[in-house]
Amino acid sequence: MVNRLILLKDTYFYYFRNYYRSRSFYLMFFLSVIVSILLIYLSFRYLNDLSTFATRAGIKFLGGNQNELLLGYLWSFILSSLPVFASVFFGSPAISSEIETKTAFHIFTLPIPRIILLTGKFLASISVTFVIVLTYSLIEIGVFQYLFGILVIQLFYSILLTFLFVISISAVTFMISSIFNKNTYAYITVLITYLLVFYAATIIIELLFKTVPYYLLNQASSITYRVFINLSFGITLTSSSPVPAGIHSIISNALIMFLYFLVAMGITVILFERKEVK
Amino acid sequence: MIEIEASNLSKHYGKLEALKHFELKVNSGDCLVILGPNGAGKSTFLKISTNVVHPSSGYVSIRGTRVDEDPMRALSSVGPLIELPEFYPYLNGVEILSYVCKVKGANRETVSSEVERLTSELKMTEFVKRKSGQYSRGMKQRLALACAMAMDPEILILDEPTFGLDPKGMKEFVNIITDLNKKKRRTVVLSTHLISEAREIANRVIIVNNGEKKVEMLNDRDTKMMKISLYSPGDLTFLESENVSIIEGKEEEVTVKVPDKMENDQILSLLIKNGIRVKWAEPINSIEQKYLEVVE
Numbered sequence: 001m002v003n004r005l006i007l008l009k010d011t012y013f014y015y016f017r018n019y020y021r022s023r024s025f026y027l028m029f030f031l032s033v034i035v036s037i038l039l040i041y042l043s044f045r046y047l048n049d050l051s052t053f054a055t056r057a058g059i060k061f062l063g064g065n066q067n068e069l070l071l072g073y074l075w076s077f078i079l080s081s082l083p084v085f086a087s088v089f090f091g092s093p094a095i096s097s098e099i100e101t102k103t104a105f106h107i108f109t110l111p112i113p114r115i116i117l118l119t120g121k122f123l124a125s126i127s128v129t130f131v132i133v134l135t136y137s138l139i140e141i142g143v144f145q146y147l148f149g150i151l152v153i154q155l156f157y158s159i160l161l162t163f164l165f166v167i168s169i170s171a172v173t174f175m176i177s178s179i180f181n182k183n184t185y186a187y188i189t190v191l192i193t194y195l196l197v198f199y200a201a202t203i204i205i206e207l208l209f210k211t212v213p214y215y216l217l218n219q220a221s222s223i224t225y226r227v228f229i230n231l232s233f234g235i236t237l238t239s240s241s242p243v244p245a246g247i248h249s250i251i252s253n254a255l256i257m258f259l260y261f262l263v264a265m266g267i268t269v270i271l272f273e274r275k276e277v278k
Numbered sequence: 279m280i281e282i283e284a285s286n287l288s289k290h291y292g293k294l295e296a297l298k299h300f301e302l303k304v305n306s307g308d309c310l311v312i313l314g315p316n317g318a319g320k321s322t323f324l325k326i327s328t329n330v331v332h333p334s335s336g337y338v339s340i341r342g343t344r345v346d347e348d349p350m351r352a353l354s355s356v357g358p359l360i361e362l363p364e365f366y367p368y369l370n371g372v373e374i375l376s377y378v379c380k381v382k383g384a385n386r387e388t389v390s391s392e393v394e395r396l397t398s399e400l401k402m403t404e405f406v407k408r409k410s411g412q413y414s415r416g417m418k419q420r421l422a423l424a425c426a427m428a429m430d431p432e433i434l435i436l437d438e439p440t441f442g443l444d445p446k447g448m449k450e451f452v453n454i455i456t457d458l459n460k461k462k463r464r465t466v467v468l469s470t471h472l473i474s475e476a477r478e479i480a481n482r483v484i485i486v487n488n489g490e491k492k493v494e495m496l497n498d499r500d501t502k503m504m505k506i507s508l509y510s511p512g513d514l515t516f517l518e519s520e521n522v523s524i525i526e527g528k529e530e531e532v533t534v535k536v537p538d539k540m541e542n543d544q545i546l547s548l549l550i551k552n553g554i555r556v557k558w559a560e561p562i563n564s565i566e567q568k569y570l571e572v573v574e
Contacts, residue, residue, distance in 0.1 A: 021368035105363035109328040111353040
């Protein structure tokens with residue numbers, strides 16, 4: 001057991017070094033900083049106009065810390081896209097590239113269980129995504145501290161839920177990547193699944209059954225910004241409420257994301273164990 | 279002691295049978311070379327032996343442990359080099375070798391000394407600290423061999439280790455492998471399609487074709503043979519009186535075994551003296567002879 005943990009630690013750092021030195025990481029990091037700068041500008045320039053914008057969008061506020069919640073909603077709405085793109089950058093080629101670039105000949109032949117290789121790589125992949133999310137979140141916290149002097153608890157819920165979303169979407173991406181032997185197919189499938197399939201399914205289910213498909217990952221992940229204001233932009237806007245999502249909603253959505261992680265990782269382990277390089 | 283055993287090993291890729299009921303035993307200290315044309319099944323056997331590919335039926339065991347059942351234990355005494363492996367491009371040679379050493383059981387102290395030994399033995403000092411993404415093919419091949427040799431494994435499984443190297447690099451690799459086998463008594467299983475390489479390294483050769491083992495033979499390095507092409511078939515029985523035996527004769531083409539003390543040009547003189555018109559003649563070895571028989 002101790003030996004396996006040491007192997008996992010070595011494998012984790014092996015992959016982490018390769019990830020954080022990659023161009024993908026720096027590109028992603030750079031883009032997230034650019035987005036942060038744009039939001040800093042928005043926060044300082046339009047803070048007093050936020051309630052007007054909200055009214056124009058048909059949201060009636062009850063007052064109180066409405067500006068902070070609305071600004072938190074905007075920052076977190078953007079933040080929720082980061083894990084999606086980070087998982088495309090780091091997760092899509094995670095397994096398929098081992099086959100396509102033939103690094104599998106190097107790692108599959110080592111006396112190390114494949115589950116440790118997979119776990120080490122998965123942890124490394126989510127770690128670099130955490131670095132990006134954390135940088136963005138620290139900037140967000142800094143801006144809120146400066147503007148409001150006090151930080152609402154929703155800010156921390158949102159960041160923690162985003163970390164959970166990183167874990168679940170990375171697992172789904174690893175699963176898709178383990179199906180393919182070519183990176184391009186993995187990239188395309190991940191993007192189509194998340195940006196088309198999930199959203200198409202949401203719209204169809206909303207239209208046909210007049211209910212929000214809360215069990216889809218894109219819906220569950222919306223909790224990362226719904227902790228500020230419980231607004232979810234579907235075709236019928238069925239779940240709209242200008243108050244923060246309740247604790248029950250937070251827990252149930254967190255569980256759904258965790259379930260996605262468990263199922264996706266389970267399938268990935270099975271596929272990775274059977275993977276071969278012709 | 280049997281180090282590697284393949285029993286009734288088969289592998290299908292869809293309808294293609296890459297290996298058919300393949301049987302093999304490799305003894306401790308052997309240097310077994312697997313020869314065969316492209317697509318013969320030699321790489322498939324080595325990939326199954328190193329857990330890169332799973333068998334459709336049968337198994338490979340290494341030191342009594344089946345690779346498909348307990349790959350971690352089976353591969354613990356193996357240094358593998360399969361095809362030309364790629365490495366993670368943002369890691370340098372030292373980091374890659376350190377990781378391989380750690381996985382093979384090295385502790386903190388041994389890792390650096392082992393990396394130093396491998397770097398110097400494989401002449402990688404100049405480039406080992408560069409990121410592997412910047413390596414040339416030859417550099418990658420050196421790093422791959424270094425990974426295989428890390429922690430001095432008892433068995434080396436090498437799939438075309440000299441492929442893509444320049445002649446100097448090939449010679450160096452052959453010398454390293456020969457030293458490992460002869461001086462350190464390491465068991466080597468190596469695939470190649472170069473007969474000269476097999477002749478230089480092997481003590482035993484198997485020739486595979488169409489997924490089947492066709493020939494298994496000892497490498498008789500000292501036997502001199504010659505292939506002679508004649509303008510017209512003639513009576514060559516006079517050669518036997520000079521202790522030159524005819525191994526194979528196909529009308530205008532014959533293969534003869536040359537006695538140790540006789541030079542090749544003496545054979546030619548003998549033929550000409552007896553009125554045989556020689557179109558061309560070339561020295562060959564027994565491996566080449568068998569290989570051509572199998573492939574043709």
